[in-house]
Amino acid sequence: MERVDTDAILDEVNTALSSGDWNRAVKLIEALRPPDQAEIFHDLPAPDQDELLPRLDLEDSADILEELEEDEAADIASRLDPGELASILDEMEPDEAADLLGDMNPSQAVEVLAAMEEPEEVRPLLIHADTSAGGLMTSAKITLHAELSAEKALEHLRVLAQSSDDVYYLFVVDADMHLVGVVSLRQLVIAPPSTPIRDIMDRDVISVEASADQEQAARLMSRYDLIALPVVDAENHLLGIITHDDLVEVLEEEATEDIYRLGGVPGEQAADAPLPLALRSRLPWLVLNLGTALISAVVLSLFEDTIARVAVLAAFFPMVAGVSGSAGTQTLTVTVRRLALGELLARESLQTLGREVLIGLCNGVTVGFIVSIIALLWKGTPTLGLVAGVAILLNMIAAAVAGVLVPVGMQSLKFDPALASPILVTTLTDTVGYFIYLGLATLAIVRLV
Amino acid sequence: MERVDTDAILDEVNTALSSGDWNRAVKLIEALRPPDQAEIFHDLPAPDQDELLPRLDLEDSADILEELEEDEAADIASRLDPGELASILDEMEPDEAADLLGDMNPSQAVEVLAAMEEPEEVRPLLIHADTSAGGLMTSAKITLHAELSAEKALEHLRVLAQSSDDVYYLFVVDADMHLVGVVSLRQLVIAPPSTPIRDIMDRDVISVEASADQEQAARLMSRYDLIALPVVDAENHLLGIITHDDLVEVLEEEATEDIYRLGGVPGEQAADAPLPLALRSRLPWLVLNLGTALISAVVLSLFEDTIARVAVLAAFFPMVAGVSGSAGTQTLTVTVRRLALGELLARESLQTLGREVLIGLCNGVTVGFIVSIIALLWKGTPTLGLVAGVAILLNMIAAAVAGVLVPVGMQSLKFDPALASPILVTTLTDTVGYFIYLGLATLAIVRLV
Numbered sequence: 001m002e003r004v005d006t007d008a009i010l011d012e013v014n015t016a017l018s019s020g021d022w023n024r025a026v027k028l029i030e031a032l033r034p035p036d037q038a039e040i041f042h043d044l045p046a047p048d049q050d051e052l053l054p055r056l057d058l059e060d061s062a063d064i065l066e067e068l069e070e071d072e073a074a075d076i077a078s079r080l081d082p083g084e085l086a087s088i089l090d091e092m093e094p095d096e097a098a099d100l101l102g103d104m105n106p107s108q109a110v111e112v113l114a115a116m117e118e119p120e121e122v123r124p125l126l127i128h129a130d131t132s133a134g135g136l137m138t139s140a141k142i143t144l145h146a147e148l149s150a151e152k153a154l155e156h157l158r159v160l161a162q163s164s165d166d167v168y169y170l171f172v173v174d175a176d177m178h179l180v181g182v183v184s185l186r187q188l189v190i191a192p193p194s195t196p197i198r199d200i201m202d203r204d205v206i207s208v209e210a211s212a213d214q215e216q217a218a219r220l221m222s223r224y225d226l227i228a229l230p231v232v233d234a235e236n237h238l239l240g241i242i243t244h245d246d247l248v249e250v251l252e253e254e255a256t257e258d259i260y261r262l263g264g265v266p267g268e269q270a271a272d273a274p275l276p277l278a279l280r281s282r283l284p285w286l287v288l289n290l291g292t293a294l295i296s297a298v299v300l301s302l303f304e305d306t307i308a309r310v311a312v313l314a315a316f317f318p319m320v321a322g323v324s325g326s327a328g329t330q331t332l333t334v335t336v337r338r339l340a341l342g343e344l345l346a347r348e349s350l351q352t353l354g355r356e357v358l359i360g361l362c363n364g365v366t367v368g369f370i371v372s373i374i375a376l377l378w379k380g381t382p383t384l385g386l387v388a389g390v391a392i393l394l395n396m397i398a399a400a401v402a403g404v405l406v407p408v409g410m411q412s413l414k415f416d417p418a419l420a421s422p423i424l425v426t427t428l429t430d431t432v433g434y435f436i437y438l439g440l441a442t443l444a445i446v447r448l449v
Numbered sequence: 450m451e452r453v454d455t456d457a458i459l460d461e462v463n464t465a466l467s468s469g470d471w472n473r474a475v476k477l478i479e480a481l482r483p484p485d486q487a488e489i490f491h492d493l494p495a496p497d498q499d500e501l502l503p504r505l506d507l508e509d510s511a512d513i514l515e516e517l518e519e520d521e522a523a524d525i526a527s528r529l530d531p532g533e534l535a536s537i538l539d540e541m542e543p544d545e546a547a548d549l550l551g552d553m554n555p556s557q558a559v560e561v562l563a564a565m566e567e568p569e570e571v572r573p574l575l576i577h578a579d580t581s582a583g584g585l586m587t588s589a590k591i592t593l594h595a596e597l598s599a600e601k602a603l604e605h606l607r608v609l610a611q612s613s614d615d616v617y618y619l620f621v622v623d624a625d626m627h628l629v630g631v632v633s634l635r636q637l638v639i640a641p642p643s644t645p646i647r648d649i650m651d652r653d654v655i656s657v658e659a660s661a662d663q664e665q666a667a668r669l670m671s672r673y674d675l676i677a678l679p680v681v682d683a684e685n686h687l688l689g690i691i692t693h694d695d696l697v698e699v700l701e702e703e704a705t706e707d708i709y710r711l712g713g714v715p716g717e718q719a720a721d722a723p724l725p726l727a728l729r730s731r732l733p734w735l736v737l738n739l740g741t742a743l744i745s746a747v748v749l750s751l752f753e754d755t756i757a758r759v760a761v762l763a764a765f766f767p768m769v770a771g772v773s774g775s776a777g778t779q780t781l782t783v784t785v786r787r788l789a790l791g792e793l794l795a796r797e798s799l800q801t802l803g804r805e806v807l808i809g810l811c812n813g814v815t816v817g818f819i820v821s822i823i824a825l826l827w828k829g830t831p832t833l834g835l836v837a838g839v840a841i842l843l844n845m846i847a848a849a850v851a852g853v854l855v856p857v858g859m860q861s862l863k864f865d866p867a868l869a870s871p872i873l874v875t876t877l878t879d880t881v882g883y884f885i886y887l888g889l890a891t892l893a894i895v896r897l898v
Contacts, residue, residue, distance in 0.1 A: 255704035263782025296767035308760035318742035333712025
């Protein structure tokens with residue numbers, strides 16, 4: 001089946017709402033899957049959202065709050081009656097409920113938590129930082145002891161797993177809740193019924209500490225193809241598990257963060273963040289850009305006399321600075337992505353540098369040659385062609401060096417290479433480009449005027 | 450546990466190999482998990498790889514070939530004896546085996562396929578395009594019929610699921626292999642033993658057609674939190690399933706593709722692709738950039754007289770063109786990413802445009818004002834400040850418009866918005882910037898000389 005046509009259903013829901021037919025609106029939404037419910041719900045006006053949510057099944061309300069963007073969910077939740085919200089939270093996955101409470105104002109969150117039926121599943125999750133492994137985990141509802149037989153374990157599971165959660169792996173603990181192994185549901189099912197868990201479990205279980213960064217948890221899960229990752233404290237006590245849907249979310253979040261940072265949009269940027277927030281995430285970057293443009297401006301100012309005498313030089317600025325800037329961005333992009341994916345290890349930096357300089361040299365020779373020909377044919381000045389061509393060749397090599405060394409250096413200084421590297425690399429290609437080009441032109445000025 | 454220190458183990462393996470101690474090298478590698486085995490293996494010289502692989506367990510060899518980059522795996526595979534390779538392929542996941550065979554030269558692949566014990570699992574997977582849903586799927590080894598009881602289904606599973614594959618969902622088919630439902634292993638385990646599958650299965654099963662793009666399959670899986678997605682033909686016959694590890698791989702691949710395209714590296718770019726291939730993926734983009742720089746060059750040439758008379762104008766080129774280019778890149782980046790994540794729907798384009806123009810206006814006023822002040826303080830020319838400030842303001846608005854309309858337009862024309870948009874947007878901000886700035890300067894020339 002294909003994705004639902006949410007445009008059409010949104011229209012139907014809006015028609016129902018405008019004629020006050022709440023029942024029809026409820027039916028239309030309840031017939032959908034959670035992500036589609038949330039997409040429709042997101043597009044309704046706030047008053048309609050507030051009227052509609054309490055009329056939905058508790059489970060549907062819980063699904064919608066889980067699927068909405070965090071800020072929006074917190075907004076809607078804080079407008080609900082605390083008792084009502086508590087009942088919805090009881091239906092949510094504990095980690096999602098904890099995230100929602102964490103996004104609300106603290107006094108309201110405390111009130112809601114007190115009204116919940118099962119606050120003890122959510123409370124321990126509230127203490128972990130949002131972007132840590134602990135912040136991603138949900139409570140491990142079912143744990144097994146190593147002495148249990150496969151048959152007893154399955155019985156245990158039948159009693160506990162009546163809710164809608166999917167269970168694929170079961171983690172095995174000792175009497176003190178130390179994590180000692182993992183067994184898959186498949187292994188339990190196919191094992192002879194009397195086999196003790198300790199004989200079928202895998203003792204080599206990959207886990208992550210609660211304080212680790214969420215990206216580290218995601219890298220472990222994706223590297224080792226895990227659909228559940230247990231989270232432990234420093235003494236290896238099992239605290240919870242991270243599930244595959246969190247993995248997918250973190251991977252997309254981290255990719256978005258890298259894409260935004262490389263594109264000059266540092267900081268979070270929700271699609272419909274209020275305008276002041278959007279400005280705050282973009283303006284500082286532009287002002288920083290302005291600062292680096294000022295460095296280029298100073299270089300250009302140094303050569304004002306040369307430019308005044310040979311104004312035709314200006315026509316080649318976009319080629320000398322721009323194309324080398326693009327080459328630097330190419331190298332930087334490849335390097336940053338390989339660092340992020342863990343594909344570029346420290347031991348390979350030198351080899352990468354050599355490789356990129358060689359690529360820069362080849363590209364520089366080609367592009368420099370084309371520009372020389374353009375200058376010769378267009379302006380009829382061989383010296384101009386030579387000056388521009390050589391400037392591009394040298395700048396391309398500088399771009400390749402900067403494109404590797406800047407992000408690798410950032411990474412080894414524990415900064416995110418995606419964050420500051422783009423501006424450093426283009427500043428470098430701009431200033432070096434202008435300096436070499438105008439410097440050479442000044443040296444050859446008698447042949448240019 | 451943490452990631453293994455592969456640096457240290459690589460050293461140990463190299464020491465063992467240099468003293469001819471194959472047994473020790475084999476032991477060191479076999480003690481690792483597959484991704485770590487592959488990382489070490491990748492760093493060994495080819496002759497050592499060729500000697501070592503046949504000495505490893507078939508299962509370890511299969512794991513390594515599965516985990517290596519596709520090109521490298523195909524290289525190594527094609528150097529193996531066909532009979533030996535066939536035995537390794539029999540141990541691999543059918544989809545991975547099919548991918549590997551697809552990357553080898555056809556005559557060799559046919560020979561190896563003929564030598565396999567179970568070619569029938571792999572053969573049907575070979576016909577699908579590499580980047581289609583069909584190309585991702587693996588064979589669905591276990592299917593259930595709706596009339597079976599839960600107990601019989603579990604027995605069936607015990608007989609079939611002795612291999613190492615993890616099974617989480619079981620897909621239910623009718624007598625003609627039409628996909629009719631899905632049941633999780635958990636549901637089977639907790640259902641009363643005599644319940645027929647038809648009473649516990651979920652009939653609302655999400656599937657994808659084999660010809661669909663892999664990105665569409667990945668979007669379905671991530672949107673609906675699926676860890677297995679059934680692949681069907683046009684008549685809803687079950688052909689295979691896509692598993693969660695493929696989802697993660699596709700998401701990373703698609704993110705990398707977008708990052709590379711936005712960074713001006715279109716086309717695939719393996720980390721250690723041979724140099725000519727790397728050049729082929731980068732040089733055309735630079736030449737294209739050169740072409741667009743030529744447009745800016747023509748604009749600059751038009752105003753050669755103005756530049757010759759007021760050379761100080763050149764100092765502000767990097768601010769007028771560069772900072773607006775950065776603003777355009779910001780808008781473009783946010784728009785492209787939201788399109789890729791399916792967060793920006795057609796019905797929201799106009800609203801997005803208005804929002805971005807407003808952001809452009811605010812940023813333009815701020816940055817334009819700062820530049821005016823810089824011009825006034827540095828060069829002591831109020832007119833220059835006014836000209837540069839107004840040019841930046843107008844160019845920022847142009848950048849915002851281009852940053853939304855170009856990618857949205859590309860998408861609606863069925864092009865990838867990440868591919869050509871960056872160059873279009875910066876070309877636009879460059880030429881519009883120079884034109885407005887130098888045009889205004891020419892109009893105000895008497896107050897500037």
